Every structure is written in structure tokens, then in C-alpha cells.
Amino acid sequence: MTLLHLASVTRTVLPPDQPALTILNGVDLDVEEDDRISVVGRSGSGKSTLLNLLGLLDTPTSGVLEFAGKPVKQYSSRERDRVRGREIGFVFQQFNLLPGRTALENVIMPLLYAEGRQFWRRRAIAAEMLEEVGLGHRLESLPDRLSGGEQQRVAIARSLVRGPRLILADEPTGALDLDTGQSVMELIDEVATRTRAALVVITHDPAIAERSRDHYRLDHGVLTRAEAS
Numbered sequence: 001m002t003l004l005h006l007a008s009v010t011r012t013v014l015p016p017d018q019p020a021l022t023i024l025n026g027v028d029l030d031v032e033e034d035d036r037i038s039v040v041g042r043s044g045s046g047k048s049t050l051l052n053l054l055g056l057l058d059t060p061t062s063g064v065l066e067f068a069g070k071p072v073k074q075y076s077s078r079e080r081d082r083v084r085g086r087e088i089g090f091v092f093q094q095f096n097l098l099p100g101r102t103a104l105e106n107v108i109m110p111l112l113y114a115e116g117r118q119f120w121r122r123r124a125i126a127a128e129m130l131e132e133v134g135l136g137h138r139l140e141s142l143p144d145r146l147s148g149g150e151q152q153r154v155a156i157a158r159s160l161v162r163g164p165r166l167i168l169a170d171e172p173t174g175a176l177d178l179d180t181g182q183s184v185m186e187l188i189d190e191v192a193t194r195t196r197a198a199l200v201v202i203t204h205d206p207a208i209a210e211r212s213r214d215h216y217r218l219d220h221g222v223l224t225r226a227e228a229s
């Protein structure tokens with residue numbers, strides 16, 4: 001199933017008193033269930049702008065953007081929020097954990113918006129997820145008592161606890177040392193495989209990009225498919 005379909009997508013901004021700036025230009029991309037995609041680009045190439053579109057945080061200036069077969073511009077903003085919360089998991093470089101809350105409380109947070117069984121079982125589901133990322137023994141720890149790698153694991157557990165169909169990772173290992181970064185990437189891969197989610201990793205790090213199956217390069221807002229190295 002095609003989760004995301006982008007055809008001839010452009011994103012233009014109008015900075016005050018300046019000519020229009022085209023940040024993304026003619027982007028074509030299909031993301032299927034189970035895909036492992038990396039997008040590599042230099043600073044300023046348009047990666048964050050692309051991520052905002054893929055994550056339904058923004059809409060294209062022109063072109064087609066569909067999520068699960070439906071044009072995103074047909075979604076109301078409430079529907080977009082709902083789809084984003086339910087179907088998309090974001091992993092960022094910054095862990096963005098709530099500092100005064102335990103690991104378990106942080107992971108429970110997205111389940112407060114869940115319905116039915118997921119809501120009523122939220123503590124157990126969050127604990128299982130932390131177990132899965134290797135932190136079953138740190139449920140009650142506050143973020144400042146955890147290492148960077150552990151904090152990223154909590155953030156991953158929180159992003160993926162609702163079982164999203166699409167995982168968007170933006171420089172997920174940017175704040176970690178090499179070895180910790182590799183094990184965090186392995187973890188993201190494992191969870192994506194178990195839950196049959198698609199994974200799109202946006203990075204400037206070729207070693208992280210190499211782990212994917214399909215490789216893309218973003219250069220001055222133009223996305224091209226690259227051969228695996």
C-alpha cells in the first residue's frame with residue numbers, strides 16, 4: 001500500500017520584501033508500507049521543509065500530496081492532526097522529553113489521545129514499549145537520570161507506542177556518539193520491521209543513510225534517487 005504519494009510537489013515561501021523563494025522543486029516520491037528510505041542533503045537543501053510535508057505539518061504550494069490514497073488538501077486540519085497522531089511517528093535529534101516526568105509517563109503521553117483498549121491499557125502498553133527498547137528497568141527514571149542514548153530510546157518508545165504506519169526520523173542520531181547512534185538506528189529498524197511500518201530517515205550522515213534500501217539525495221530543493229553505495 002502506498003502511504004505517501006508526492007508528484008511534482010513544490011513549496012515556495014514569500015519572505016517579506018523579497019522575491020518568492022522556491023524551497024522544494026518538482027519533488028516526486030512514493031513511500032510504500034515496509035519501505036526503508038533515506039534522504040540525504042546538505043544544510044539548507046530543504047530537508048526540514050520536506051519533512052514537514054511528509055509529516056502532514058505543511059501542505060505543498062503546488063503538486064500532489066496524498067496520504068493513504070487521499071489528497072492531503074482534502075483533509076480538514078482536525079483530520080490532519082488525527083492522522084498525524086495516529087499514523088505517523090516522529091523521531092528527532094532533540095529528544096524533547098518532558099523533564100519532570102518519568103520515562104513511563106513520557107511514553108504514556110501519546111496514549112492519552114488513544115481510544116478504547118489502547119487508552120485503558122495505556123500503562124501496560126507503555127511499559128511493554130519501554131521493555132522493547134531495553135528500558136524495562138528504568139520505567140520510573142526521570143530523563144536527567146538517563147544517558148543520551150537512553151533518552152533517545154524513551155523518545156523512540158514514545159513516538160512509536162501507538163504503532164504508526166510511517167516513521168519519520170530527522171537526524172535521529174545527531175546528538176549521539178557513533179556506537180550509540182548505530183544501536184539506536186538498529187532499534188528503529190527493528191521496531192519498524194516488527195510493526196511493518198515504513199521508515200524515512202532524513203540525515204546528512206552517509207553512514208546512517210546507508211542502512212536504508214532506497215536512497216535519495218536532496219540538492220537545492222530537487223530530490224533525486226541515488227544508487228546505493
Ligand SMILES: Nc1ncnc2c1ncn2[C@@H]1O[C@H](COP(=O)(O)OP(=O)(O)OP(=O)(O)O)[C@@H](O)[C@H]1O
Pocket residue numbers: 013014015021023041042043044045046047048049050
Ligand atoms: N519561511 C521561510 N522563509 C524564508 N526562507 C526559508 C523559509 N523556510 C526555509 N527557508 C530557506 O529555505 C532553505 C531550506 O530550508 P530547510 O530548513 O528546509 O533546510 P534544511 O535542509 O532542513 O537545513 P538544515 O539541515 O540546516 O536544517 C534554507 O535556505 C532556508 O533558509
